[in-house]
Amino acid sequence: MDGPVARTTDLVKRFDALTALDGVSMAIEPGKVTGLVGPDGAGKTTLIRILAGLMAPSGGEVEVLGAPAGQKLDDLGYMPQRFGLYEDLSVIENLTLYAEVRGLPRAEHKESFDRLLDFTDLARFQDRLAGKLSGGMKQKLGLACALVKAPRVLLLDEPGVGVDPISRRELWAMVGDLTDQGIGVLWSTAYLDEAEKCDAVYLLNEGKLLFDGPPGDLTGKVGDRVFRVTGFKDRRRHFLTRTLDRDEVIDGTIQGRSVRLLMAEDAPAPTPESLDAAGGTVEPTPPRFEDGFIERLGGGPKGTSALAERYRDIPENDQCAITAEGLTKRFGDFVAASDMHFEIPRGQIFGLLGPNGAGKSTTFKMLCGLLTPTSGSGAVAGHDLRRSRADARASLGYMAQKFSLYGDLSVRQNLDFFAGAYDLDRKTAERAIAAMIEIFELKGKLDVNAGTLPLGFKQRLALACAVMHEPPVLFLDEPTSGVDPVTRREFWTHINGLVEKGVTVLVTTHFMDEAEYCDRVTLIYRAEQIATGTPDELKAQAGKLAGLDDPTMEDAFIALIEEFDRKREAKEAA
Amino acid sequence: MSGFSPRRLAALVRKEGAQILRDPSTFLIAFVLPMILLFLFGYAVSLDTSRTRIGLVLQDSSAPALRLAQAYQTSPYFEVTMARTIQPMREKMVGGDLRAIIVIPSDFGAGVKRGRPPAIQIITDGSQPNTANFAAAYGEGVRAQWAAAEGLERNPGAAGPPVSLSARFWYNPELKSRYFLVPGSIAIVMTMIGTLLTALVVAREWERGTMEAMMATPITMVEFIVSKLLPYYLLALCSMAMCTAIGIWAFGVPFRGSLLTLFAIASAFLMPALGLGLFISSATKNQFVASQIATLAGFLPTFLLSGFIFEIASMPWPIQAITYIVPARYLIPSLQTVFLAGDQWGLILPNIGVMLGFGLFFFTLSFRVTRRSLD
Numbered sequence: 001m002d003g004p005v006a007r008t009t010d011l012v013k014r015f016d017a018l019t020a021l022d023g024v025s026m027a028i029e030p031g032k033v034t035g036l037v038g039p040d041g042a043g044k045t046t047l048i049r050i051l052a053g054l055m056a057p058s059g060g061e062v063e064v065l066g067a068p069a070g071q072k073l074d075d076l077g078y079m080p081q082r083f084g085l086y087e088d089l090s091v092i093e094n095l096t097l098y099a100e101v102r103g104l105p106r107a108e109h110k111e112s113f114d115r116l117l118d119f120t121d122l123a124r125f126q127d128r129l130a131g132k133l134s135g136g137m138k139q140k141l142g143l144a145c146a147l148v149k150a151p152r153v154l155l156l157d158e159p160g161v162g163v164d165p166i167s168r169r170e171l172w173a174m175v176g177d178l179t180d181q182g183i184g185v186l187w188s189t190a191y192l193d194e195a196e197k198c199d200a201v202y203l204l205n206e207g208k209l210l211f212d213g214p215p216g217d218l219t220g221k222v223g224d225r226v227f228r229v230t231g232f233k234d235r236r237r238h239f240l241t242r243t244l245d246r247d248e249v250i251d252g253t254i255q256g257r258s259v260r261l262l263m264a265e266d267a268p269a270p271t272p273e274s275l276d277a278a279g280g281t282v283e284p285t286p287p288r289f290e291d292g293f294i295e296r297l298g299g300g301p302k303g304t305s306a307l308a309e310r311y312r313d314i315p316e317n318d319q320c321a322i323t324a325e326g327l328t329k330r331f332g333d334f335v336a337a338s339d340m341h342f343e344i345p346r347g348q349i350f351g352l353l354g355p356n357g358a359g360k361s362t363t364f365k366m367l368c369g370l371l372t373p374t375s376g377s378g379a380v381a382g383h384d385l386r387r388s389r390a391d392a393r394a395s396l397g398y399m400a401q402k403f404s405l406y407g408d409l410s411v412r413q414n415l416d417f418f419a420g421a422y423d424l425d426r427k428t429a430e431r432a433i434a435a436m437i438e439i440f441e442l443k444g445k446l447d448v449n450a451g452t453l454p455l456g457f458k459q460r461l462a463l464a465c466a467v468m469h470e471p472p473v474l475f476l477d478e479p480t481s482g483v484d485p486v487t488r489r490e491f492w493t494h495i496n497g498l499v500e501k502g503v504t505v506l507v508t509t510h511f512m513d514e515a516e517y518c519d520r521v522t523l524i525y526r527a528e529q530i531a532t533g534t535p536d537e538l539k540a541q542a543g544k545l546a547g548l549d550d551p552t553m554e555d556a557f558i559a560l561i562e563e564f565d566r567k568r569e570a571k572e573a574a
Numbered sequence: 575m576s577g578f579s580p581r582r583l584a585a586l587v588r589k590e591g592a593q594i595l596r597d598p599s600t601f602l603i604a605f606v607l608p609m610i611l612l613f614l615f616g617y618a619v620s621l622d623t624s625r626t627r628i629g630l631v632l633q634d635s636s637a638p639a640l641r642l643a644q645a646y647q648t649s650p651y652f653e654v655t656m657a658r659t660i661q662p663m664r665e666k667m668v669g670g671d672l673r674a675i676i677v678i679p680s681d682f683g684a685g686v687k688r689g690r691p692p693a694i695q696i697i698t699d700g701s702q703p704n705t706a707n708f709a710a711a712y713g714e715g716v717r718a719q720w721a722a723a724e725g726l727e728r729n730p731g732a733a734g735p736p737v738s739l740s741a742r743f744w745y746n747p748e749l750k751s752r753y754f755l756v757p758g759s760i761a762i763v764m765t766m767i768g769t770l771l772t773a774l775v776v777a778r779e780w781e782r783g784t785m786e787a788m789m790a791t792p793i794t795m796v797e798f799i800v801s802k803l804l805p806y807y808l809l810a811l812c813s814m815a816m817c818t819a820i821g822i823w824a825f826g827v828p829f830r831g832s833l834l835t836l837f838a839i840a841s842a843f844l845m846p847a848l849g850l851g852l853f854i855s856s857a858t859k860n861q862f863v864a865s866q867i868a869t870l871a872g873f874l875p876t877f878l879l880s881g882f883i884f885e886i887a888s889m890p891w892p893i894q895a896i897t898y899i900v901p902a903r904y905l906i907p908s909l910q911t912v913f914l915a916g917d918q919w920g921l922i923l924p925n926i927g928v929m930l931g932f933g934l935f936f937f938t939l940s941f942r943v944t945r946r947s948l949d
Binding site: 049052053054055056070073074076078079080081082083084085086087088089093096097098100101102103145155 | 579582584586589787789792948949
């Protein structure tokens with residue numbers, strides 16, 4: 001069939017008061033990867049569910065393989081966000097089930113399974129229960145189940161979330177094979193770097209299409225406006241802050257020792273002089289999809305953080321803010337974190353990087369005093385984790401994964417609660433709450449239940465609740481997962497500002513470009529620290545290993561993990 | 575949309591079967607829990623009347639008063655504690671050591687001499703109504719027997735001995751409670767499997783996101799629902815068979831009907847039980863809520879309102895009215911009949927009819943709420 005395998009026209013989907021999709025027209029072409037890109041809550045999953053026939057649209061038209069959605073299910077492959085696997089069935093039983101319900105003739109079972117097990121490299125694990133597979137393996141099995149009877153349309157709902165970069169790269173290679181066979185693939189993602197790998201991209205934000213076309217068209221629009229500044233004299237966070245405050249700069253991010261800038265449309269190309277960075281160099285650098293997205297959203301926030309301006313100065317002292325000395329956690333036979341060593345001086349950002357399940361959160365929880373280490377010790381703000389856990393906890397602010405707020409309390413009640421939990425006296429509490437409301441622009445939302453806030457506001461509120469007592473140490477667990485890039489910039493503006501005031505930050509992330517904000521990072525893989533250093537050091541190390549010129553943080557990550565695996569295999573072989 | 579496919583159904587049933595076999599909690603609910611229930615009801619819990627502890631306050635020491643006191647002491651129904659004043663007895667009753675106090679007043683002997691014995695006082699502990707009624711009735715009975723033996727209170731007109739009433743209990747001559755508790759626990763077990771387990775498994779598919787993946791395949795909702803019901807229907811029958819076997823071999827419960835009738839009754843009851851479970855899970859889509867509602871709407875009514883523990887005839891009428899919508903109310907008498915009396919179709923058939931009717935009702939509801947949609 002020529003023409004698209006699926007299309008929507010002016011699609012609208014409303015849930016009560018919320019409009020999840022607002023007039024979206026799109027098409028999936030055969031033999032191509034169509035990217036559905038946008039932050040959490042943009043409407044990606046809703047659109048995919050409508051295409052799969054799982055939801056009825058409130059308006060507009062949907063057509064899949066020339067029929068209304070939900071009719072040609074025989075030729076549709078769908079992988080939901082949670083893969084749709086039965087965890088108490090083995091790999092081969094899951095495949096058999098999907099083959100049977102999709103009506104694959106029995107005679108073809110073996111051939112199809114052999115091909116898919118080979119394709120996904122799961123042949124060795126075919127009798128293992130799906131629940132016992134790693135995240136990356138589950139994802140591959142989910143894909144195999146969707147492919148068990150060769151579909152003509154394949155819908156993948158955020159297949160790259162929470163999976164380590166290596167599995168993610170393998171998955172892209174597999175999808176490349178599929179498009180060669182003429183399958184039309186829809187790949188939804190919140191990672192903007194994945195958009196660049198698609199043949200065509202639909203960029204969704206708050207239910208509206210911001211852009212559609214080849215990704216190059218979006219980056220092309222900002223192509224000559226992205227620059228990298230290196231060699232400036234002041235501290236990089238300070239330089240970023242003051243540069244962002246300039247009118248002609250609409251976005252900026254830290255990249256190791258350099259700073260990446262996006263200039264306004266009619267602004268002249270910057271020079272070291274115009275940026276007040278004498279002795280530095282300014283050079284053009286290739287644009288990214290994210291730059292285009294930021295521009296569409298009207299640019300990033302300015303550089304000065306209102307939060308940091310009001311924050312107290314954290315006094316200097318000669319001891320490290322956070323130390324870990326051989327922290328180890330075992331659950332029975334299973335080692336969740338092994339021999340973690342690091343020291344974080346006052347006023348630095350330290351990042352724990354690694355795929356899901358590698359041991360980041362375990363390490364993090366031991367340092368927060370939420371888990372007792374099996375062996376080793378640690379200290380936060382001078383308080384030993386074993387002896388004075390409560391004091392250690394009182395001196396840190398904690399922002400948990402997915403913003404653990406009380407969803408059924410209002411914004412105001414959440415603020416009140418956390419002020420009480422930190423034992424602020426009434427006057428201080430009132431002042432702190434008033435400040436938070438002003439800084440994070442929460443005034444209009446005070447009576448709204450936190451659970452119903454848009455993601456960006458949830459993140460602001462979570463940060464407000466974590467810093468209300470002005471702690472010297474901040475713990476951030478996946479703080480910007482799924483939020484749009486402008487909200488993410490705002491968040492880092494605050495964090496950068498706080499760090500300039502002397503706050504020490506420990507952050508876990510699997511966003512590789514977020515790692516660039518860190519002063520030092522440690523890469524955690526299979527419960528071990530496999531590399532520690534500044535982002536530039538790790539990139540240089542990986543560049544040598546993989547023979548790359550200008551590796552990204554993600555390249556570094558992959559190269560270091562592959563090196564680790566090679567060494568381990570060699571050791572096991574010996 | 576493709577029509578019903580036996581092949582897809584078979585694949586789904588096999589999947590469900592594999593999940594049941596691998597899930598230790600299913601095994602626990604289907605086989606271990608019934609055993610615990612049976613042994614609990616068979617040995618530990620007994621509704622048979624044994625000797626009730628009463629206090630006897632003897633304020634008179636005349637010969638007739640002593641003879642009456644002796645009548646209480648030798649009664650097989652009472653275990654008597656004696657005292658002269660009521661005060662210590664009252665404390666013991668508050669403490670739960672005594673269930674009733676019987677007071678023989680100080681002018682008792684004098685009254686007997688005059689030919690008009692004064693009333694004795696029976697105080698019972700109303701917090702345990704069944705025992706209280708029992709104590710009051712039997713306490714009065716002992717006194718009446720004594721009065722007859724003393725030659726008092728005989729109806730002056732009647733010459734010969736009064737009509738003597740001799741009670742005879744049919745079907746359960748020794749009135750052993752385990753004879754009706756064993757069939758009762760079968761009802762509990764089938765409710766657990768039919769309603770609770772079924773409620774959990776469909777909700778689990780929603781929670782784990784497998785429902786979403788399944789709905790994007792060509793399966794029909796009929797196939798999906800039948801694939802959930804069939805395995806649990808069989809599981810419940812197996813569990814019932816086990817309970818019956820234990821009841822007969824281990825507890826000596828008589829089984830006077832036929833296995834076929836038992837099978838028909840159990841199958842009829844499983845329709846509303848499974849239907850309710852399915853409806854709950856499809857409506858809630860959440861395992862925790864489903865288990866709470868299944869307990870409230872399935873397990874508790876079966877336990878309390880089916881006539882299993884509490885006799886329906888002695889409930890207040892609004893509660894009695896509610897029992898008519900509890901499917902287990904029709905199961906318990908049917909089971910008791912098939913075990914203790916035999917295949918009394920006149921009683922069993924209408925009950926089967928009502929249970930099937932409830933089943934149809936719940937299935938209609940479930941098909942209404944289980945739509946192939948995430949909206």
